[in-house]
Amino acid sequence: MKIIIQLFWAFFKIGAFTFGSGYAMIPMIEKEVVDRKKWFDKEEFYDQFALASSAPGPFALNTAVFVGYKMAGWWGALVAVLGAVIPSFVIILVIAIYLTEFSDNPYVIAAFKGIRPAVIALIAVPFINMLKRLPWYFMILGCVVAAVICYLGVSPIWFILAGVLIGVVLTFYEKPEEGGAK
Amino acid sequence: MIYLQLFLSYLKIGFFGFGGGYAMLSLIQNEMVTRHGWMTATELADIVAVSQMTPGPIAINCATYVGYTVTGNVWGSLLTTFAVSLPPLTLMVLITVFYNRLKNNGYMQGAMKWMKPMICGMIGAAALLFLNGETFIDWKSYLIFVLCFAATWFKVDSILLICLSAVAGILLYI
Numbered sequence: 079m080k081i082i083i084q085l086f087w088a089f090f091k092i093g094a095f096t097f098g099s100g101y102a103m104i105p106m107i108e109k110e111v112v113d114r115k116k117w118f119d120k121e122e123f124y125d126q127f128a129l130a131s132s133a134p135g136p137f138a139l140n141t142a143v144f145v146g147y148k149m150a151g152w153w154g155a156l157v158a159v160l161g162a163v164i165p166s167f168v169i170i171l172v173i174a175i176y177l178t179e180f181s182d183n184p185y186v187i188a189a190f191k192g193i194r195p196a197v198i199a200l201i202a203v204p205f206i207n208m209l210k211r212l213p214w215y216f217m218i219l220g221c222v223v224a225a226v227i228c229y230l231g232v233s234p235i236w237f238i239l240a241g242v243l244i245g246v247v248l249t250f251y252e253k254p255e256e257g258g259a260k
Numbered sequence: 261m262i263y264l265q266l267f268l269s270y271l272k273i274g275f276f277g278f279g280g281g282y283a284m285l286s287l288i289q290n291e292m293v294t295r296h297g298w299m300t301a302t303e304l305a306d307i308v309a310v311s312q313m314t315p316g317p318i319a320i321n322c323a324t325y326v327g328y329t330v331t332g333n334v335w336g337s338l339l340t341t342f343a344v345s346l347p348p349l350t351l352m353v354l355i356t357v358f359y360n361r362l363k364n365n366g367y368m369q370g371a372m373k374w375m376k377p378m379i380c381g382m383i384g385a386a387a388l389l390f391l392n393g394e395t396f397i398d399w400k401s402y403l404i405f406v407l408c409f410a411a412t413w414f415k416v417d418s419i420l421l422i423c424l425s426a427v428a429g430i431l432l433y434i
Contacts, residue, residue: 220380
């Protein structure tokens with residue numbers, strides 16, 4: 079029972095005091111579960127973390143699941159997820175309600191006019207940074223995918239499925255003798 | 261039945277939400293703006309800004325806010341937040357259990373390799389869809405964009421940038 083409360087509290091703090099993308103939370107999660115609580119050693123944590131970042135869904139919650147599951151099984155995973163979700167949920171809900179009330183306020187309208195171009199810049203920079211690290215043929219593919227999703231309204235789901243399919247098929251033909259295991 | 265549709269949409273967003281919050285944005289746009297027309301691209305851009313500035317994972321913040329915007333009440337928020345928590349609570353649990361078998365699996369590595377350009381394209385699509393006449397209203401918008409782009413490039417904190425651009429907006433547009 080003690081561990082359940084500890085898990086909840088650890089992820090509650092992470093949910094309440096970290097900002098931005100899930101990746102931004104890694105230093106805080108590491109400090110909490112590796113340095114302070116000693117639930118994981120560093121190497122094990124980063125191994126699991128690599129897997130969590132390749133799974134779908136909010137990255138912070140995937141991390142909550144693997145930490146929680148290791149400490150207290152399925153209930154541990156559930157409690158850690160709840161801990162991470164509850165503070166964000168409450169805070170953003172209050173803001174959503176409040177902002178909806180004030181959506182006619184001229185200051186709020188003017189502020190958002192300034193914010194919108196900034197948001198696009200915040201998304202464009204990681205796009206270009208990620209593009210730069212890809213081989214040239216993937217760069218072209220990435221740009222084509224972006225254009226097709228945006229201008230033709232094709233669901234990104236098809237591209238995810240295509241990526242998985244191509245990756246698996248190519249692995250099968252490249253290393254048939256190893257049965258796909260490296 | 262908007263609640264059921266919203267739940268199913270967000271379930272899709274969660275289960276195909278590879279590559280973090282920004283890549284997930286492209287899925288949210290596709291479901292909420294393009295397919296169902298529940299909100300405009302500009303409304304979503306505002307939600308992203310607020311989600312970035314408030315504590316908590318951006319994907320959760322977005323889900324809660326989108327649920328509230330679409331339905332106008334707390335139940336919508338609960339539903340979308342629950343839906344986006346399901347992939348971690350199901351898939352990620354399985355991944356954790358079968359961790360040793362997945363760790364060096366060649367198929368998984370192959371799939372991840374080919375998913376990278378797709379995820380990259382999804383982030384690009386998110387930026388492109390927000391880039392329209394409603395977000396770029398005049399030269400001042402372009403100025404804010406260029407300055408924020410340069411600042412982000414040199415790793416200036418994103419929350420600070422949003423606050424500054426809000427102040428700039430009030431000064432320039434009031």
